[in-house]
Amino acid sequence: MTAAVSAPVDHPWGRFALRRFGRLLVSVWVLVTAAFGMIHLIPGDPVRGALGPTASQELVEARRAALGLDQPLWQQYLDYLRGLFTGDLGVSMNSGMPVADILGDRLPATVELAVLAFALAVLVSVPLGLAFAVLTRGGRRRPLELGFTSTSVVLAAIPEFLLAVALVWIFSVNLGWVPVAGRDGPSSYVLPVVALALAPAAILARIVRVETLTVLRADYIRTARAKRLPSRTVYFRHALPNALTAAITLGGLLLGALVAGTVLVENVFAWPGLGSTIVSSILAKDYPVVQGVVLVYGVGVLVVNLVVDVALALLDPRSTIREG
Amino acid sequence: MRELRFDGVSVRFGSRGHRVTAVDGVDLTVPAGSVVGLVGESGSGKSTLARAAVGLVPLSAGRVTLDGAPVPTRGRRPLQMVFQDPYSSLNPRMTIGATIAEAVPRGTDRRAEVARLLALVDLPDRMTRYPAELSGGQRQRVAIARALAGRPEVLIADEITSALDVSIQGAVLNLIRDLQRTLDLTILFISHDLAVVRYVSDTIAVMYRGRIVEHGPADTVLADPQDPYTRELLASTEGRSR
Numbered sequence: 001m002t003a004a005v006s007a008p009v010d011h012p013w014g015r016f017a018l019r020r021f022g023r024l025l026v027s028v029w030v031l032v033t034a035a036f037g038m039i040h041l042i043p044g045d046p047v048r049g050a051l052g053p054t055a056s057q058e059l060v061e062a063r064r065a066a067l068g069l070d071q072p073l074w075q076q077y078l079d080y081l082r083g084l085f086t087g088d089l090g091v092s093m094n095s096g097m098p099v100a101d102i103l104g105d106r107l108p109a110t111v112e113l114a115v116l117a118f119a120l121a122v123l124v125s126v127p128l129g130l131a132f133a134v135l136t137r138g139g140r141r142r143p144l145e146l147g148f149t150s151t152s153v154v155l156a157a158i159p160e161f162l163l164a165v166a167l168v169w170i171f172s173v174n175l176g177w178v179p180v181a182g183r184d185g186p187s188s189y190v191l192p193v194v195a196l197a198l199a200p201a202a203i204l205a206r207i208v209r210v211e212t213l214t215v216l217r218a219d220y221i222r223t224a225r226a227k228r229l230p231s232r233t234v235y236f237r238h239a240l241p242n243a244l245t246a247a248i249t250l251g252g253l254l255l256g257a258l259v260a261g262t263v264l265v266e267n268v269f270a271w272p273g274l275g276s277t278i279v280s281s282i283l284a285k286d287y288p289v290v291q292g293v294v295l296v297y298g299v300g301v302l303v304v305n306l307v308v309d310v311a312l313a314l315l316d317p318r319s320t321i322r323e324g
Numbered sequence: 325m326r327e328l329r330f331d332g333v334s335v336r337f338g339s340r341g342h343r344v345t346a347v348d349g350v351d352l353t354v355p356a357g358s359v360v361g362l363v364g365e366s367g368s369g370k371s372t373l374a375r376a377a378v379g380l381v382p383l384s385a386g387r388v389t390l391d392g393a394p395v396p397t398r399g400r401r402p403l404q405m406v407f408q409d410p411y412s413s414l415n416p417r418m419t420i421g422a423t424i425a426e427a428v429p430r431g432t433d434r435r436a437e438v439a440r441l442l443a444l445v446d447l448p449d450r451m452t453r454y455p456a457e458l459s460g461g462q463r464q465r466v467a468i469a470r471a472l473a474g475r476p477e478v479l480i481a482d483e484i485t486s487a488l489d490v491s492i493q494g495a496v497l498n499l500i501r502d503l504q505r506t507l508d509l510t511i512l513f514i515s516h517d518l519a520v521v522r523y524v525s526d527t528i529a530v531m532y533r534g535r536i537v538e539h540g541p542a543d544t545v546l547a548d549p550q551d552p553y554t555r556e557l558l559a560s561t562e563g564r565s566r
Contacts, residue, residue, distance in 0.1 A: 219412035223470065226378070226405060227427040241417045 016313050024306050031298040035291045036080050040073070042287070050093045050285040063093070067288075089295075090288035092281075099292040102277065107296060109183060110262050110273035116189065117196035118255050125201045126240075126247070129208025133243075134235060136209075137216050148209070155202035160261045164195035164268040181270040192269045196261050200254040207250050211243040218242070245315060252308025256301040326402060326477040326510055328354040328377070332386035335372050346372040348534035349386070354478070356391075359504055359511040361525030361542065363518055363557065369534040370514045371408075374482045377512070378405045390478065404476035408483040410463035414455040420466045421451030427473035441469040445499060461492035465499065472503070478510040485520055497523050518557060522546060530554045 039046055047063045048055070064070050067090070068079055083089060089099035136145040171191060172180040179188045215221065216239055224238045266275030274293050281289035335347040347369045354360040364370050375381045377388050379395065388395055395403055407413045414423055424441055425434045442448055445465040455463055464484055471479060481500065485493040501524055504511055515521050521528055522542060529539040530551065538551040549555045 219407060219409055220415040222380070223407065223413045223423075223467075224415070224426070226401075227470075227474070228401060229426060233426075238415050238418075242415070 013313050017310050020306060020309055020313075024302055027302050028299060031295065031302070032081070032084065033077075035294050035298070036077060038291060038294070039287045046285065046287050047093075050287070067093075084295075089292045092289050093286045094281075094284050099288050102289060103274070103292050103296055106272060106274045106277045109271060110259075110266065110275060113189075113192055113196065113262055113266070113271065113273060114255070114259055116193045118200070118251075118258055120193055120197040121201040121204060121254070121258075122251065124197070125204035126208055126244075128201075129205040129247075130212055130235065130240060130243070132205070133209045133212030133216065133239075137213060149206070152202040152206050156199050156206075158199065159264070160195055160199065161264040161268055163198060164191070164265050167191045167195055168268070181268075183272055188269075192265050192271055195265050195268070196258055199261075200258055203254060204247060204251060208243060208247050211246050212239055215239045215242045245312070248308065248312055248315065252304060252312075255304050255308075259297060259300055259304070326390045327356045328403070328478045328510055328512060329389045329392075330373070330377070330386065331389070333373065333376060333383060333388060334385040335369075335376050335381055336384040345534055347376065350531075350534075350536055352529055352536055352539070354510055354512050356510050357508050358526045359513055359524050361521030361528045362512060362514045362531055363516065363521050363528060364531035365516060365557075368531045370516075370531050371482055373531070374405060374480045374512065374514055377480060378403055401474050402476055403478045403480065404471040404474050405480040405482060406464075406467050406471045406484050409487050410460050410467055410484075411455075411487065413467055414463055414470075416455055419452050419454055420447075420458070423455075423466065424470050424473050427470050429475065437473070441473055442466075444472065444503070445469045459492070460488050461496055464488060464496055468496075468499065468503070472507070476509070478512070480512045480514070482514045483516070486515065486517065493520065500524055518546075530557065 047060050051060055068076055087100055091098050132148050135141055168180055171177050178190045182188055221238055224234045263275035266273045267279050278293040330350050330352040333347055333350045337344045337346060350373060362370050376383055390402055421438050424438045428434045428437045442450060445468050447462060447465050485496050513524055525542050528542045528545045529536050532553045538545060538554045549558055
């Protein structure tokens with residue numbers, strides 16, 4: 001064990017990764033505590049709220065006891081933490097199903113959506129940003145540049161749910177190419193994935209273009225041209241790797257935002273994922289489920305950020321220093 | 325071994341109404357196998373003249389020839405340039421071996437050629453290093469090896485020591501002198517520093533406001549300067565070294 005830990009510590013990157021992982025644990029603890037506190041900060045009695053004003057006092061008391069809400073606060077907190085470590089996230093107030101089962105049921109659909117949308121955004125934006133950088137370098141083709149920047153800023157500014165509704169109206173209602181909603185076969189993925197991917201793709205393409213423009217002005221690009229390398233070697237081998245560092249940082253942040261975007265998009269498309277679950281359980285005041293979904297979303301975003309930071313430290317050792 | 329010749333070369337920037345003449349009718353010959361030092365203050369047009377020779381800026385008038393023929397724009401480049409800043413002229417994401425290998429002409433054993441070039445600039449066994457792992461002087465040697473990879477007959481060195489510490493300048497200058505002798509290169513050596521130019525050059529040309537104001541054997545120009553600007557330049561250098 002000691003040997004396994006001390007080996008990466010010798011390397012600055014290993015030290016950074018360990019320290020960064022420690023920070024993740026602290027963040028997760030804060031998240032867990034906030035999720036726990038949520039149920040107690042909500043005005044009124046959550047059990048009474050869930051069961052409705054007509055429920056008998058005995059029933060409310062019995063449910064409170066079942067949920068452990070009659071225990072002292074610290075006892076509840078410890079029970080909650082113990083539950084997390086054993087995979088017990090409580091039971092749904094409405095269906096009586098364990099929250100862990102509900103999450104396990106819904107998580108894959110959301111992950112699929114987020115991963116596909118992110119992959120689409122990257123696959124579209126990197127070549128697009130590079131191409132527009134090459135076409136508009138050194139003040140060339142001003143009208144094209146104006147067209148690109150204005151189109152991308154508009155696409156990035158449209159909220160996902162509005163875009164989703166517009167896509168449904170055009171491609172499902174009027175053209176009938178793809179299903180309106182639901183998760184049934186490959187064609188049902190098209191609209192939710194596009195609705196989620198469009199804004200991040202537009203932002204990422206802008207960043208890739210600007211970064212590539214900066215790199216194309218660098219002296220080592222002049223050196224590469226002095227070697228009379230073919231243009232594609234100059235762009236793909238010399239410019240692109242240097243332009244992608246900033247794009248990776250931003251890509252990580254966008255992936256986090258994209259996870260949040262699934263909440264809205266899933267509800268428009270009645271997608272059976274965590275996003276539609278959290279909204280329906282909030283409306284039903286099913287707090288254990290809400291807590292569970294909040295935890296999953298939170299941990300998801302934290303882990304994505306960790307992965308991006310650690311990957312970036314590998315690519316660009318300077319970022320480990322900035323951590324201080 | 326080739327002769328580099330500038331005939332009535334002018335370079336103008338900007339458009340009507342706001343026009344700057346950076347190089348103004350320069351005639352200069354760099355004889356085959358010799359080193360011509362080009363000195364002048366910042367903005368005198370030295371670097372623009374060099375960039376015009378390799379085609380990085382277009383000529384407004386005149387021509388640049390190698391042994392009487394125009395500098396070829398395709399295929400192998402008999403004319404190579406080493407740039408001023410060794411920190412920014414190497415791709416930070418490529419090993420120096422890969423950077424040099426790219427400049428080696430096709431059809432040669434690239435690995436062996438890179439090793440030979442690195443040995444030539446006194447940097448053996450550094451093939452797998454990244455530029456960030458090297459010092460400024462070492463990077464400038466890599467830049468020189470990169471330029472030599474194209475098997476040029478004429479080398480243009482544009483302020484190659486001005487970004488380096490004084491102690492490292494000497495080593496790079498010695499390297500340039502040795503390379504010039506062993507490879508029999510024709511070199512146009514550009515610097516604002518008269519002491520540096522004096523050390524490597526056979527003849528010295530002084531540039532001032534886009535024109536060559538004085539040109540002659542190094543000893544003559546330094547011992548008996550004719551142009552008032554050269555005298556001023558010389559006086560400032562001596563004042564500094566004292």
